[in-house]
Amino acid sequence: MAAPAAMIPYFGQQMSSKNDLVPDWTRQEVSTGTTIMAVEYDGGVVIGADSRTTTGAYIANRVTDKLTPIHDRIFCCRSGSAADTQAIADVVTYHLNVHSGVIELDEPPLVETAANLFRASCYRYREELTAGILVAGWGGVSFKKILNPVAVGGSGSTYIYGFMDSNYKPGLNKDQCLELTAAALSLAMERDGSSGGVVRLATISEEGVERRVILGNQLPKFSSH
Amino acid sequence: MFNDIVPNPNMTYNRFKSLLLNTKNLTRPFLIHPSVQMENPPLVIAAASVLKELCYKNKEELQAGFITAGWDRKNGPQVYVVSLGGMLISQPVTIGGSGSTYIYGYVDAKYKPNMSREECLQFATNALALAMGRDNVSGGVAHLVVITEKGVEHVVVPGDKLPKFHDE
Numbered sequence: 284m285a286a287p288a289a290m291i292p293y294f295g296q297q298m299s300s301k302n303d304l305v306p307d308w309t310r311q312e313v314s315t316g317t318t319i320m321a322v323e324y325d326g327g328v329v330i331g332a333d334s335r336t337t338t339g340a341y342i343a344n345r346v347t348d349k350l351t352p353i354h355d356r357i358f359c360c361r362s363g364s365a366a367d368t369q370a371i372a373d374v375v376t377y378h379l380n381v382h383s384g385v386i387e388l389d390e391p392p393l394v395e396t397a398a399n400l401f402r403a404s405c406y407r408y409r410e411e412l413t414a415g416i417l418v419a420g421w422g423g424v425s426f427k428k429i430l431n432p433v434a435v436g437g438s439g440s441t442y443i444y445g446f447m448d449s450n451y452k453p454g455l456n457k458d459q460c461l462e463l464t465a466a467a468l469s470l471a472m473e474r475d476g477s478s479g480g481v482v483r484l485a486t487i488s489e490e491g492v493e494r495r496v497i498l499g500n501q502l503p504k505f506s507s508h
Numbered sequence: 509m510f511n512d513i514v515p516n517p518n519m520t521y522n523r524f525k526s527l528l529l530n531t532k533n534l535t536r537p538f539l540i541h542p543s544v545q546m547e548n549p550p551l552v553i554a555a556a557s558v559l560k561e562l563c564y565k566n567k568e569e570l571q572a573g574f575i576t577a578g579w580d581r582k583n584g585p586q587v588y589v590v591s592l593g594g595m596l597i598s599q600p601v602t603i604g605g606s607g608s609t610y611i612y613g614y615v616d617a618k619y620k621p622n623m624s625r626e627e628c629l630q631f632a633t634n635a636l637a638l639a640m641g642r643d644n645v646s647g648g649v650a651h652l653v654v655i656t657e658k659g660v661e662h663v664v665v666p667g668d669k670l671p672k673f674h675d676e
Contacts (some may be wrong), residue, residue, distance in 0.1 A: 441609045444610040444642045445610045445611035445612075445635065445638035445639060446617055447613075448638050448641060448642070449614055449638055450617075453674070467613065474612045474613070506616070506620050
């Protein structure tokens with residue numbers, strides 16, 4: 284990506300936008316088109332994402348990690364503009380470190396606190412930003428509130444609303460959640476051009492964070508028609 | 509209640525998902541005429557091709573897509589899709605319309621070839637119910653049409669009899 288980026292300003296001034304020598308995607312913003320998901324189970328949460336980052340029709344990164352740690356047991360799933368979501372995540376990570384570092388608390392920050400920090404940035408700058416973020420984690424015993432047991436997001440999420448409505452039920456255990464997330468992401472990646480690559484999963488619980496990757500040939504297969 | 513499943517002579521049904529309200533009446537003359545002259549009822553692909561010609565030749569003016577499904581003696585049960593630009597392809601299962609985006613995942617996961625009639629009806633009802641639950645411009649009742657060698661059966665599932673899923 285570094286080489287074309289260095290060439291663009293020079294060529295951009297000399298050549299018209301219709302010129303074939305400079306492909307269209309060099310002028311596009313980098314976007315994580317995406318399918319992202321988070322499912323809660325008793326004791327933790329499973330999050331998952333695809334791994335495709337696009338600039339127009341070009342896949343800039345086919346092994347992207349869209350599951351970004353914000354704190355020890357809090358993650359965010361990023362969709363939208365890659366630059367915007369990375370910048371917001373950095374800001375929230377900084378604030379949470381200040382929160383638990385400077386203001387010495389006995390307990391780790393609540394997931395809801397992280398979500399509120401995201402909301403503060405996303406709402407205030409909503410005209411300038413393109414970002415859809417899922418915040419998930421395991422945070423604190425004293426305050427338990429089911430904000431949303433399941434959430435999906437990103438451009439690929441529209442294709443799996445029906446699948447999620449019919450297949451999710453409350454009371455799933457960790458392995459069932461992992462299977463459901465992997466299946467849903469595979470289905471979305473099959474249909475959405477902006478989602479693809481590998482499936483990245485993470486399980487966040489009191490014990491810690493466990494990450495895994497499901498490669499393309501190991502993804503669940505469905506009847507192709 | 510606007511019923512957008514329209515019969516053509518002899519067991520070919522067209523499902524319309526279009527903005528142009530006149531398309532419903534255009535295919536009948538094309539298909540009734542040949543079957544007056546020939547002994548056999550028209551082939552499903554013939555009906556689909558008529559629609560394809562309309563869509564392809566008038567692609568600048570029209571915004572229309574069709575699903576044509578039926579039974580004929582030569583090839584048995586068939587499903588054809590004519591997309592917006594006028595491409596005609598045959599598929600074992602297909603979905604369309606604004607609500608279809610929400611059920612691509614469900615249909616890909618749940619469809620298997622060689623289902624029985626009851627399995628197919630349940631699959632279609634479930635898929636429609638899920639889409640109607642998510643799409644704001646889809647809803648009301650579900651109209652299902654079962655087309656076989658023996659004939660055509662129209663099944664109507666009112667909204668309160670549709671399967672309920674776990675959604676907020």
